Amino acid sequence: MAGIGGWEIDLLNQSLTWTAETFRIHEVTPASFTPTLESAINFYVPEHAPMLRIAVARAIESGTPWDLEAELITGQGRRIWVRAIGQVELRAGRPRRVFGLVQDITERRRLDREIHDIERQDRERTVSGLRDDLGQSITGMSLMLSSLSKNVEALAPALSREADQLVDLMNRAIGTCRALAKEISPVSEPHGGLVRALRELAHAYGQARGVSATVRCHGKLPALLDELSAGHLYKIAMSAIAHVLQGPGIEHLVITMSARGDTVILAVAGDGAYPDDDPKAARELSIMRRRAEVIGAVLDIQVPARGGERVTCTLHLRQFRRTPDLLDQNPALALLHDFQV
Numbered sequence: 001m002a003g004i005g006g007w008e009i010d011l012l013n014q015s016l017t018w019t020a021e022t023f024r025i026h027e028v029t030p031a032s033f034t035p036t037l038e039s040a041i042n043f044y045v046p047e048h049a050p051m052l053r054i055a056v057a058r059a060i061e062s063g064t065p066w067d068l069e070a071e072l073i074t075g076q077g078r079r080i081w082v083r084a085i086g087q088v089e090l091r092a093g094r095p096r097r098v099f100g101l102v103q104d105i106t107e108r109r110r111l112d113r114e115i116h117d118i119e120r121q122d123r124e125r126t127v128s129g130l131r132d133d134l135g136q137s138i139t140g141m142s143l144m145l146s147s148l149s150k151n152v153e154a155l156a157p158a159l160s161r162e163a164d165q166l167v168d169l170m171n172r173a174i175g176t177c178r179a180l181a182k183e184i185s186p187v188s189e190p191h192g193g194l195v196r197a198l199r200e201l202a203h204a205y206g207q208a209r210g211v212s213a214t215v216r217c218h219g220k221l222p223a224l225l226d227e228l229s230a231g232h233l234y235k236i237a238m239s240a241i242a243h244v245l246q247g248p249g250i251e252h253l254v255i256t257m258s259a260r261g262d263t264v265i266l267a268v269a270g271d272g273a274y275p276d277d278d279p280k281a282a283r284e285l286s287i288m289r290r291r292a293e294v295i296g297a298v299l300d301i302q303v304p305a306r307g308g309e310r311v312t313c314t315l316h317l318r319q320f321r322r323t324p325d326l327l328d329q330n331p332a333l334a335l336l337h338d339f340q341v
Contacts, residue, residue, distance in 0.1 A: 003104040009037060010097050011060070016040060025082065025104050027074035043072040045079070055086060060095050063088045069105065080106040142170040194221060194230040195257060198237055202255050205241050211270075212252045219259035224317040229295045233266050233313065236291050236299070240311040243284045244270035250308075262317040271308040288313075 005022030009015070016035045023030060026043055033039075041052050048070035055066035065087035073079055086100035149163035199215045206213030221230075237255060244253065249271075256267040285301065288311070292299040297315035304310060 005102050006099070007035075007040075007102060008097055008099040011095055022102055025074075025080075025102060026072070027076040027078065033075065043074070045071045045073060048072070052084065055084075056098065059086060059088045059098055063090055063095065066100075069109075080104055081109045082106075138170060138173050142167065145170055194225070194234060197234055198255055198257060201234070201238060201241065202253065205245065206253060209245055209250075209253075211245070211250055214252070214254050216254065216256045217258075218256070221257075221259050221264065222262050222317055224262055225264060225315075229315065229317075232291045232295045233264070233297075233315065236288050236297075236313050237266055237268060239284050239288045239291075240266075240268035240313075243281060243288075243311065244268055244309055246281065264315045264317065266313045266315075267310060269308060269310040 003021070003025065005025050006019040007022050008017045010017070016037055018026075018030075018035050023033070026033075037056070041049050041056075044052055051068060051070060055064075055068060058064040059066065065085075067083070067085050069081060069083050071079060071081050081104075083103045083105050084100065085102075086098055088095045089097045089099065145163070145167045149160065149167050152163040153160040195215075195217055202213040202215045205211075241253065241255070244250070252271050254267075254269045256265075256269075258265040258267075285299075289299045292313055292315075295315060297313050300312045300314070302310045302312065
């Protein structure tokens with residue numbers, strides 16, 4: 001009922017066994033299809049099949065388990081998404097069998113996309129309401145008050161001070177509306193996108209802490225980078241900046257945004273020392289790692305030999321990219337060749 005099937009690879013006799021539910025998920029029958037490792041991987045779309053080969057190679061070589069989401073084409077020609085989980089049983093330190101589960105998550109991913117679209121639309125409506133409806137109304141009121149203030153100054157000088165205060169309050173309200181609209185969606189295109197948001201973020205933190213803040217950009221951000229992922233990168237940058245700036249003696253802060261193909265790399269580096277036992281820092285790192293996991297990115301913390309700290313977030317927009325070096329140099333390929341992979 002949960003759409004979960006099982007499978008097992010016996011490494012001694014090089015056989016692959018599927019449960020009845022696994023056959024159903026792949027929309028084939030035991031009478032018409034005999035699964036092998038190669039034929040099972042061939043169900044996956046070309047972008048994702050290498051990921052499965054890498055996972056099996058790592059499992060056989062080092063016992064590394066995997067938990068991945070990938071798209072496959074069933075025996076009936078339908079494209080579905082599955083969650084593939086695998087682990088290795090070792091005997092006397094050597095892999096004896098590889099086994100795991102496969103689950104049809106097509107509906108869950110469809111719902112995730114719908115939720116994402118609804119959230120994006122709600123956010124856009126909120127921003128539009130603040131910027132266009134409320135913002136324009138307050139701006140009109142501010143202009144009317146400014147005109148009224150001049151008349152008050154001429155006709156009732158005693159009230160001119162209060163009139164000026166009203167104009168000032170209204171201008172502040174306009175600024176607040178703009179700030180709220182930007183805070184809700186700081187990386188949206190109407191606000192200049194992710195790069196501009198990072199520049200403004202660096203400028204604000206630099207002024208507040210009195211440090212030199214620099215933003216460097218290399219390459220054009222790929223079209224695959226949606227607003228949700230860009231928003232998480234922005235929040236990761238914000239947390240990373242706050243984390244790095246806690247180090248005493250910091251004078252320079254550098255934010256680097258690099259784009260190479262479908263890979264986006266965000267790096268935040270500072271030259272100040274940082275205490276490892278700070279509980280607040282541990283919480284910040286935990287939040288950053290969770291945000292990175294949400295968008296399928298990897299977070300890395302480095303302490304260069306010259307001092308300081310560097311937080312790097314690497315996002316592969318096409319998560320299932322082939323890694324030739326791993327496949328071509330992995331010793332486990334000798335075993336995989338035995339399976340005709």
